Amino acid sequence: MAKLLETTTDALLIVNSSGEIVFVNSVASRLFGYTxxxxxxxxIEVLIPHSLCKRHERDRQRYRGAPHSRPLVSGLSLQGQRKNGEIFDAEVSLTPVDNDGEALVASIVRDTSQGDESEAYFRHLLKAAPDAMIIVDENGLIAIANDQSERMFGYPHDDLIGKSIETLLPTSVRERHVNHRNRFLRDPRLRPMGSGMELYARRADGFEFPVEISLSPIESASGKFVSSVIRDVTERREMERDLIAARQEAERAHKANTAFLAAASHDLRQPVQALSLLTGALQRTVKDELALEMIDSQMHSLDAMTNLLNSLLDISRLDSGAIKPEIEEFPLQRLIDRLAAEFTRQARQKGLTFIATPSTAIVRSDPNLLGEIVQNFVSNAVRYTNVGEVQLDCRVDGTDLLVDVIDSGIGIAPEHYDDIFREFHQLRVDAPSNEGFGLGLAIVRRLADLLGHAVSVTSEQGVGSRFSVRVPLASNASSGESGNHRDADDGQAPPSRALVxxxxxxxxxxxAWSMLLRAEGYRVVEVDSxxxxxxxxxxxxxxxxxIISDYHLLHETTGVQxxxxxxxxxxxxxPAIIVSGDTSKVVDDARSISNSVLLSKPVNTDALLxxxxxxxxxGRVSAD
Structure with missing residues (x-):
């Protein structure tokens, strides 16, 4: 190692933590005149002038507390003292060294009293700099330029020296720049690179390109100088333009996607709504058994198409960020009652029992989005259960309420728990009820992430499954204890020629609306705005x-109006029922009017009637 250290052309000393010299190379011996x-x-203070020793000891102690590398160009200028008492100016670099747990400091000492060596060293630094560096005098003439400057501006080195700095600027700003330069020399200050100014430089061939420039004032015995570091930012500006263009394109795509979703929400649902209404009307007027069987099959296909359309639109809206949760505190029983009304009859048609356990809990969530999560759970439970029951229940866990949907269906193997929440993933079963598209739980996952609610599943094949969503309880929430479920089928008689x-x-x-309502026994008066x-x-x-009204009407009027x-x-x-295929916030005013309800197209005809x-x-529309 000593032989290797001897190969350096600089004076090198190594000092231990006590400040004692443990190594010195031959160059250092010659520099200080000692063996x-x-x-x-x-x-080490033996090499420092006596008047500076105490200060050096303090500096050394402070450095030992926080050792760090300090290069020669860092400005650490000291004075050294030779054996014969001669004092000289020196520049010193410091490097901490760990030698098997012993903290050492390696110092390179360079005599800076010889101007020629210092100038050569300075020019070496300029040459090695990665950016163009140019130093100009008080008259704006180039005194020093490094190799990068030659390459950047296309001038030979000798042509740059003595040339006015304005030569390197576009002709349109040269006169103005002289004033800027004189003002800077009167009040010189550091100007870092990237100060936000739009600057351009000019090459020898006349080509202009964007640059960033930092300025540093320098004072010497020869006068005042300004050091400038110049960086060509052409590539970066091009990248910035590309990024701006890409962002604008993304914004245009987002707007187009939003416009498509708005159109799809309305225009795609309209024909499906008409088909659903017409099929519902036929179902109530046709008596032939074969025709009724065909209508049932058609209604089944319509339901499947409706579910797929709704799911695809929901996935698109969630992925585009079009859905924003509106968090509020509300009684969970509102959600339970709605789901009980929707699924009790479906379960009964399959020979299943649907149990919705009442709750007094107050939760904090978006009632519509939470309802969609639990609705998907119940829909899947009914679909994949052939014998037994489906139960909607809830239980308190600390400050949260777990809303559970429990079934006695086919069950899920543990290795498929994550897969079922992916798009278009369906369990391979031979059950006739396998009618889904594999989107419901993918929507659940997105909604749960949007709301910050955790969802989970536990299951046993051949026994059943439990799907749960964890919802925060409101501060005044009650325990969520259960009671007796009230059946959603109220047994009310059909209307007797009521006017709608x-x-x-x-x-x-x-x-189609009119035919459905008249088939049910209503009298109908139709208007369009x-x-x-x-x-x-x-x-x-x-x-x-x-009153039954679409939201968007002729002459830019709305159902609310x-x-x-x-x-x-x-x-x-x-009492009013407002229906809309528009799922944007435009229709929010329809949710706030009293004795009214907003339904999304396509509306299920049985539920609507x-x-x-x-x-x-x-005479009242229930708030639930």
Missing amino acids: SDELIGEA MLIEDDRRVSA AGAAEKVAAELDETPAL AVGAVRKIFATEL DLARQVVHS
Whole structure:
């Protein structure tokens, strides 16, 4: 190792933590005039002028507390003292060294009293710099330029020296730059690179390119100078432009996707809604058994198409970020009642028992999105259960409420727990009820992540499954204890020629609505806008028992406006059902009006007629 250290051309000393010299090379011996034997074991301060020794000891102690590399160009300038007492200016670098647990410091000492050597060393630094470095005098003439400057500007070195710095600037800014330069020399200050200024430079061939420049004032015995570091940022600017273009393209794609979702939500649902209404009307008027069997098959296909359309649109909206949760505190029983009304009859048709255990819990979530999670759980449970029961239950766990859907279905092997939450993944079963598309649980996963609710599954093949979602309890939440379930089938009789005002601007959909309602025994008056609804209402001799309105109507009117206009004519808060295929926040005002409910297209005809029967019977739309 000593032979290797001897090969350096600089004076090298190694000092231990006590400040004692443990190694000195021959260059250092010649620089200080000592033999190596005379220096080994001596304090490093023997090489420092006596007047500086105490300060050096303090500096050394401070450095030992936080050792770090310090290169020669860091500005650490000291004075050294030779054996003969001669004092000289020196530049020192420090490097901490760990020698088998012993902390050492390696020092390179360079005599800077010889101007020629210092200048040569300085030029070596300029040459090695990765950026163009140019130093100009008080008159704006180039005094020093490194090799990178030659390559960047396309001038030979000799052509650069003595040339005005304005030569390297676009002609349009040269005169203005002289004023800037003079102002800088009057008040010189460090200007770091990347100061936000749009700067350009000019090559010898006249090509202009973007640059970043840092400025540093220098004062010497020869006068004032300005050191500039120049960086060509052409590639970076191109990358920035590419990034901006890519972001703009992404924004355009997002807007296009949002527009597609809005159109799909309305335009794709409209024909499905019309088919569903027409099929529901046929189901209530046709008596032939074969025809009824065909209608049942058609309704089954429509339901499948509706579920797929809704799932695909939900996946797209979730992935595009179009859905934003609206967190509130609400009683969980609202959700339980709605799901009980929706699935009790479905389960009964399969010969299953659906048990919805009541709860007094108040939870904090988005009621619509949480409802979609639990609805998917229940729908899957009914689909994959052929014998037994499906139960909707809840239990308190600390500050959370676990909403469970338990079935006695086919069960799931543990190795498939993660797979079932992926798009289009379906369990391979031979059951006739395997009618899904593998999207329901993928939607559940996205909704749960959006809400910050954890979902889980436990299952045993051939025994059944438990799907759970963990929901925060509100601060005033109760225990969620159960009681007796009330059956959603209220047994109310069909209406007796009640009058319904139907407000729909699509003639085909309006005709389908009308046929369905008339087949159920209602009388129907049809209009297509808020203005028409107001005019017709003013001429009616009878108060409608129910208003059913699309949200988007002719002449840029809405169902909310139409309902308000009709209610004003009759001076009473008539019950209203507003339907829409638009899933954006545009329709949010329809959720806030009293004695009304907003339903999403395509509406299930059986559920719609059940709701209409209840509303006509009571005159009120349940908030649940």
